[in-house]
Amino acid sequence: MRTKGPWHSISNGGDGRIIGPEGQFVADTIPRDSADPPSNPGEQAFNARLIAEAGTVAHDTGLAPRQLADQRAELLAMLKDVEWTQCIGEDSIRCPSCGLTKEEDHHPECSLRAAILRAESR
Numbered sequence: 001m002r003t004k005g006p007w008h009s010i011s012n013g014g015d016g017r018i019i020g021p022e023g024q025f026v027a028d029t030i031p032r033d034s035a036d037p038p039s040n041p042g043e044q045a046f047n048a049r050l051i052a053e054a055g056t057v058a059h060d061t062g063l064a065p066r067q068l069a070d071q072r073a074e075l076l077a078m079l080k081d082v083e084w085t086q087c088i089g090e091d092s093i094r095c096p097s098c099g100l101t102k103e104e105d106h107h108p109e110c111s112l113r114a115a116i117l118r119a120e121s122r
């Protein structure tokens with residue numbers, strides 16, 4: 001079981017400690033008993049923020065980051081499957097969101113196309 005979110009990262013000399021909503025300890029990016037100082041404090045702080053964000057999103061959604069990535073890929077594939085649809089009784093293939101034909105391409109403010117572009121961006 002994971003600690004309830006949201007998680008926050010705190011930087012103490014670049015070591016990147018992660019705490020829960022009531023300030024309780026969640027994790028460290030460097031073990032406390034490590035004799036080696038952080039090799040890159042900025043990177044450690046960034047990693048701590050990323051870990052805290054992953055934990056918070058897992059708490060908010062009930063899904064692990066890998067599950068969200070898999071679900072995102074599945075939803076993107078489904079959006080692309082329905083992006084251009086031939087309606088019954090019509091010869092043309094249209095976007096079900098903006099209604100324009102494939103030859104016309106999407107309306108500049110088409111929400112389906114915007115969702116596909118956001119899901120494909122990195």
Ligand SMILES: [Zn+2]
Pocket residue numbers: 095096097098099100105106107110111112113
């Ligand atoms: Zn469209």
